Amino acid sequence: MGRKTCPPYFMxxxxxxxxxxxxxLDDIDIAGQEKFLAAxxxxxxxxxxxxxxxxxxxxxxxxxxxxxxxxSVDLTNLQRQILHTSDRIGQAKVASGKTALAQINPDIQVAALAERADQARLGELIGAADVVIDCSDNFATRQAINSACVAHQVPLVSGAAIQFDGQLSVFDARDPSSPCYACLFPPDREFEEVACSTMGVFAPLVGIIGSMQAAEALKLIAGIGTSLSGFLLMLDARSMEWTRIGVARDASCPVCGQRSHS
Known part of the structure; x- marks a missing residue:
């Protein structure tokens, strides 16, 4: 992915x-698949x-x-959280997820970390990754993830979904012209926190947004296509209407504003 040199992988x-x-697929081929396997x-x-x-x-x-x-896995999760099953209620979500992923593909390595990572821990984890996918559910965590991604120059794929509304973007700190999450949502601005537990969420909506997050992550890993960096996609699932808006980098952003343009 440019930031790191992955060892060669032979299938x-x-x-x-x-x-x-x-x-x-010509865009992926053997070389792209080997990048996936090494990522x-x-x-x-x-x-x-x-x-x-x-x-x-x-x-x-x-x-x-x-x-x-x-x-941990709860009965109320099962309406939309397809990684988990009824017989794993009460298990840590990461343990349940590791079980599910091993059944899908036993050849990959999955680390299951049942923790709420603080800023220092996020820096450690993000510094060791090729791509970060933010699937969290609160503003403070999203800001902390973004800050660590900017500091370590790791691309971030961000998604959110509530009720019938979804959004998706990519923030690529390797590109000096790319905005970061804080350019779009300043950390000092008041945002009303909304949760699925009180507001509800349309089950397929998280599947749509999450699948697109996976697609953007794979594109970044293989270096194919054009990412959503510099754009925000918003979905109204009631009408299945997409809105795409440009997002510019904020030179005065408290998180990425001092990043070099060179």
Whole structure:
């Protein structure tokens, strides 16, 4: 992915068969699939968004996945959090997720961290990742993740979903012209916190947004296509209408404003 030099990865016959439908794509081919296998993705949040993200990255062959979440599986989660099952109610979500991902793809490595990472811990985890996917559910955590991604120059795929409304963007600190999450949502501005437990969420909405987060993460890993960096996608699932708006970098942003333009 440019920021790190991954060791070469050579697929065996079973892997060539497993990932053959990716290899058939000219944009991915063997070289792109080997990048997936050599990559490390950090997923923060193993709930509604984190479920499809984790499942698609695992099925696509991302070689190392780290799941971070301090919550346990609850009956109310099962309406939308497809990583978990009824027989795993009460388990840590990351443990349940690790079980699910091993069933999808036993060849990858999954680290299950049942913790609520503070700023220092986020810096440690993000510094070791190739891409970060923010599937958290609160403003403070999103800001802390963004700050660490800017500090370590790791690309961030951010998603959110509540009721029938979803949003998605990429913040790529490797690109001096790219805005960060704080450019769009300043950390000193008041935002009303809303939660699925009080507001509700349309089950397929998290699948739509999470699947797109997985797609953006894979594109970043393989260096294919054009990412959503510099744009915010918003979905109204009632009408299935998408809105795409440009997001400019804020030179006075308290998080990324001092980053070099060179």
């Amino acid at each position: 065996n016959d079973q892997q060539l068969l497993r990932y053959s439908r990716h290899i058939l 490390h993705a950090l997923i923060i949040g193993a709930g509604g968004l984190g479920s499809p993200v984790a499942m698609y990255l695992a099925s696509a062959g991302v070689g190392r996945i780290t799941l971070v979440d301090n919550d």
